[in-house]
Amino acid sequence: MAPMGIRLSPLGVAVFALLALGVLYHFYSGVLAGRIAIFRKLPGGDRVDLRELLALSVEAAVRGGEQVKRVAEEGELHGKSKGKTKEGAEEMLTNGDLRSHQKMYHLIKNTFPSIQVYSEEHETSNVPETASWDHVIPKEILDKTTTTEEVSSDSITVWIDPLDATQEYTENLLHYVTTMVCVAVNGKPVIGVVHKPFADFTAWAVVRGGSNVSMRKSYNEKNPRIIMSRSHLGTGRAFAQKAFGNNTDIKEAGGAGYKVLSLLNIPDDKQPDHADVYLHVTNIKKWDICAGNALLEALGGQMTTLQGKTIDYTDSALNEGGIFATIGVSHKELLEKLPDLKSIKTK
Structure with missing residues (x-):
């Protein structure tokens, strides 16, 4: 006996074609919708x-x-x-x-x-x-x-x-x-x-x-003005003077954000102090320094530890090793002038 074949009526062919078109429509519309969602950056999306x-x-x-x-x-x-x-x-x-x-x-x-x-x-x-x-x-x-x-x-x-x-x-x-x-x-x-x-x-x-901000036109690399924390001035002052000399111009200030802004071209009525180097000699939390780090990086400056190491902001709130931040000067050359922090003695 000859094998039986499957025959579709004209109506069946039409229904099958419509079903196939429907599957293709949903597939491509889903892809398109996914692209639109990424383009619109829906909250919580992957991109x-x-x-x-x-x-x-x-x-x-x-x-x-x-x-x-x-x-x-x-x-x-x-x-x-x-x-x-x-x-x-x-x-x-x-x-x-x-x-x-x-x-x-x-x-x-x-x-x-x-x-x-x-x-x-x-x-x-x-x-x-x-x-x-x-x-x-x-x-x-x-x-x-x-x-x-x-x-x-x-x-x-x-x-x-x-x-x-x-x-x-x-x-x-x-x-x-x-x-x-x-x-x-x-x-x-x-x-x-x-x-x-x-x-x-x-x-x-x-x-x-x-x-929306920029670096200043000039910086003093030979005799840099140092800005540092009001709360750690004793250790910081001795450290800066050993690195750059006893006559180093040292400015004490509050707030890590304020200190970073002092390195940039900010109007005097918005930022009273200006400095060439931001120095911090103790541990500091990453929420204190991350924004300033990004600002300096974007404008061609650098922020590292006192040992010249880059700071990772993946996790772990504490940054150990202090802070050395510059812009418009040779970060590497100034780093080489820094003494061993352990050698600093304060009263």
């Missing part, structure tokens, strides 16, 4: 546009700064000590730190939930923060950036300092105060935002992508 993340970082720093300023104006700082650092310095905590943290942290997490965010402070309220962002990139950022890079969200770590220079904040030395956001990709700082809430000024930059 993030760095320019969009820069705009969000600026927005977060400014909103945090509004809280810092409001608490100061209301006189409700309620400052208290969180304890002492390894070096014996008091670590202060105020309502300004906490309220700024809530605004900054939740704005970033609500916009991109899959991104890892590290903050100096921690949650203190059971009331969820509903802060949101409209994904609109300001014209200044569009005009001054060239980057079109997209990165994987799991390669990103964001470091925020809700209130840098808390000690000075409690002493009403408000020109030192900043709020900062840094975006690192695979441990390397690529976006830096330093906002001065009491000067209404924000510095930002993207490594290889643009900035």
Whole structure:
């Protein structure tokens, strides 16, 4: 007996063709939709546009700064000590730190939930923060950036300092105060935002992508002016003098963000102090330095440990080995002048 064949009626052929077209339609529309989703950078997606993340970082720093300023104006700082650092310095905590943290942290997490965010402070309220962002990139950022890079969200770590220079904040030395956001990709700082809430000024930059600030026209490499921490001036002064001479011009200041800005071309009414080198001789937290590191890298400067090692921002909040930051001078040559920190004796 001859094998039986399968015969389709004209109606069956038509139905089969329609089904095939439907499968192809859904396949290609799914691919297209996926491409559109990536292009639109939906929150929590796998790919993030760095320019969009820069705009969000600026927005977060400014909103945090509004809280810092409001608490100061209301006189409700309620400052208290969180304890002492390894070096014996008091670590202060105020309502300004906490309220700024809530605004900054939740704005970033609500916009991109899959991104890892590290903050100096921690949650203190059971009331969820509903802060949101409209994904609109300001014209200044569009005009001054060239980057079109997209990165994987799991390669990103964001470091925020809700209130840098808390000690000075409690002493009403408000020109030192900043709020900062840094975006690192695979441990390397690529976006830096330093906002001065009491000067209404924000510095930002993207490594290889643009900035709204610049380096100064000249720096003194032969006799550099050194800026360093008010709280570690004894050890730092002896270290700087051994490296650059007893007549070295040394400026003490509060806040890591403030010190980095002192190296850049910032108007005097926004940044009173100017320096050639930023030096820090003790351990320091990464949320204090990441934004400044990114700013300097974007403008051709460098920030390393005192031993010249690059700083990794993948995880681990503590940076050991101090800080040496420069721009417009030979970082390597100045590093070679630094003595062994262990050889420094202070009273």
